Amino acid sequence: MDTKEKINRKVSVAPMMDCTDRHDRFFLRLMSKNVMLYTEMVATKSAIHGDRNKILSFSPEEKPLALQVGGSNKRELAEVAKIAEDIGYDEININLGCPSKKVQKNKFGACLMKEPDLVAECINSMVNSCKIPVTAKTRIGFDQTENFDYLHNFISKMNSAGCNTIILHARKAILSGLSPKQNLNIPKLNYQMVYDIKNKNPNLEIIINGGISKIEEINNHLKKCDGVMIGRSIYQNPYSLVEIEKEIFKTKNNPTREQVVEKLLDYLKKEVNLGTKVNHIMRHTVGLYHGQVGSKDWKRYLSDNMMARDSDFQKTKHIMTIVQNNEKANQANS
Ligand SMILES: Cc1cc2nc3c(=O)[nH]c(=O)nc-3n(C[C@H](O)[C@H](O)[C@H](O)COP(=O)(O)O)c2cc1C
DSSP: OOGGGTOOOSEEEOOOTTTSSHHHHHHHHHHOSSSEEEEEEEEHHHHHHSOHHHHHOOOGGGOSEEEEEEOOOHHHHHHHHHHHHHHTOSEEEEEEOOOOHHHHHTTOGGGGGGOHHHHHHHHHHHHHHOSSOEEEEEESOBTTBOOHHHHHHHHHHHHHTTOOEEEEESSOBOOSSSOTTGGGTSSOOOHHHHHHHHHHOTTSEEEEESSOOSHHHHHHHHHHSSEEEEOHHHHHSTTHHHHHHHHTSOOOSOOOHHHHHHHHHHHHHHHHHTTOOHHHHHGGGTTTTTTSTTHHHHHHHHHHHTTSOHHHHTOTHHHHHHHHHHHHHHHHHO
């Protein structure tokens, strides 16, 4: 079966270091069956030589799931693509957008936009080593280069090498002088550049990313691109995934926050028994009541309790009381 046909990338959650780990992805999946999920970036050397169970494992519930890799050594990238396929990932994505100093020093991320031929070679060796789709996530430019022809040429080379899906963060990367955080805010968003790339390359799957949060925005971008990738706004307000399910995927019978917490607590019990720390799971849920009555109570409960001894947190009565109170207060409020 051709896995390339199966992946729905209409809406995806962006790869985010220290955020989209396996616990976060499990939590997000409780609210959305249809969005595509990505791991945090994993360096090729870590994937090959590190503790694979720790770095690459995931729960089957997280699928469909892409592994994002950082690297520029084609042999290593090919090896990681094969490992990803063997472990059961649905896609392998190469990071060509991270501007951090450390990443540049190791020659991966956004600095590779300067080397389209090397990127094409890397993609080609990944494509030849696995059957899952090889995709790329990049920016629309770097430093002084924010130029349609340059980007189009870069993308054409990746496409000729076998990559049919490109995720475009619609702002350029500044490779020196800005921190990674500033690089997510200071360079101006240029959605038009992404639309122009899609128009010029109708056969490519173009996913737009950067500064998107509202349903109306998603719908507008979907008129011009094949998919939308959302990062920070979903991490800050994870229950917005339920709205995405309702409005974009027309899913009925979505879970309440109470049902989400109940399921997450089952997962937590299982994980804690395997040695996972409570806060490694619960820290991702801080935004669950974003914009709702009881948000402060929820955050306070978590900050007071999630560092407590794991065995204490398992007495889940208190947490369900907070959740049920919040649920009632919000129903009364609506
Ligand atoms: C905390 C954080 C970590 C990130 N880590 C990665 C990463 O590992 N790989 C990557 O390609 N992009 C990473 N990004 C960039 C996001 O994937 C995304 O491109 C960016 O946040 C813009 O989308 P947004 O405006 O919807 O957040 C990160 C962003 C944030 C905020």
